Amino acid sequence: MSPRSKELNEEMRAQSIQSLVTTARQMFAERGYFNCKVSDVARAAGMSQGNVYWYFSSKEELLKAVLVDGFESLGALFQQAATDRGTCLQKMDHLLDELLIFIDQRGDFNQVLLSLMGHGGPEFLGRLGIDMDQIGLRYTRAVAKILVQGQEEGVIPQKFDPNVQAMFFFGLFNGLNLTYGQTWAGLPRPLLQGAVFRLLGISPQAYSSAQQSGSTPS
DSSP: OOOOOOOHHHHHHHHHHHHHHHHHHHHHHOGGGOOOOOHHHHHHOOOOOOHHHHHHHSSSHHHHHHHHHHHHHHHHHHHHHHHHHSSSHHHHHHHHHHHHHHHHHHHHHHHHHHHHTTTHHHHHHHHTTHHHHHHHHHHHHHHHHHHHHHHHTSSSTSSSHHHHHHHHHHHHHHHHHHHHGGGGSOOOHHHHHHHHHHTTOOHHHHHHHHHHHHOOOO
């Protein structure tokens, strides 16, 4: 049997790391980070505890990997929405769809994050090397870019500050997550869409007009 290539070794390592991150995210959400042991994660991932420490020097380092993975995925989602082709309304529609998919597939990330916010919050995350201010700023800029486009297209009033509106946008979803966990994602999509659009100052008439002209997804 020929030895594994360097590329294959790196691929297997990446798969093992991702498996541990996914399992840790699920376990931390289910049991709580502080109540979960590395041995619990190892067992659930089908690995030995020594294997976990081969990739992560501590439980905190594993938690940081879970958080970075989630924040980067969300960041990519917002950035893609901001840079994709299409109108403001198309981008906001797509962004809402992607957020709902994220909650459906990775709602446990939100559970982990919310539980940590109750145990030291930004200060605790800062000790892990997670800068919540910078993350929030990056997300806000991406959404504000879409809202600026909406002002240029005449569907959002010019009197609104796009950065403030973006903060309200995140405040809505953060509030839903904090109060209702993942259950809010089961609300009818038109209801959520209407709440988001009213918050951003997008009139029903503007959206209805865009639908009739075929400039928004059906």
